[in-house]
Amino acid sequence: MAKNPAPRWLFAEDKDGNRQFILHTKTPGFYAEITDESQLSGFEYALKNGQTLSEFVWFDNPPAGKDLELLLEVADDALEQYDSELELPIHTCLRCSREWIPRAPDRPKVCPGCHSPYWDKPRRR
Numbered sequence: 001m002a003k004n005p006a007p008r009w010l011f012a013e014d015k016d017g018n019r020q021f022i023l024h025t026k027t028p029g030f031y032a033e034i035t036d037e038s039q040l041s042g043f044e045y046a047l048k049n050g051q052t053l054s055e056f057v058w059f060d061n062p063p064a065g066k067d068l069e070l071l072l073e074v075a076d077d078a079l080e081q082y083d084s085e086l087e088l089p090i091h092t093c094l095r096c097s098r099e100w101i102p103r104a105p106d107r108p109k110v111c112p113g114c115h116s117p118y119w120d121k122p123r124r125r
């Protein structure tokens with residue numbers, strides 16, 4: 001066992017960013033494509049966000065029935081968490097009303113509009 005094993009779930013996309021995949025690094029290992037529309041070919045799983053997992057490739061014997069359902073529910077949760085961490089909140093400057101999307105999840109030091117460091121504190125009267 002490696003000291004710092006890979007996370008249980010990995011998320012990947014092709015080099016153009018057009019196709020997204022989820023990879024399960026534990027047993028039973030598999031990867032599947034995340035698609036916006038049903039592929040109508042083979043086994044699929046409907047995700048909570050409306051997307052579909054399809055084109056499953058199994059590295060181990062795939063589980064069946066309830067075990068498979070539970071595994072994919074965990075995959076669904078992992079994907080939901082991954083998506084929510086990607087979606088950074090829109091900041092609004094309380095001084096100049098400028099709105100912007102931050103590049104990092106940390107609190108910006110100044111507003112990119114008025115450069116105020118107090119952009120998230122209302123002006124005192």
Ligand SMILES: [Zn+2]
Pocket residue numbers: 093094095096097098111112113114115116119
């Ligand atoms: Zn501002």
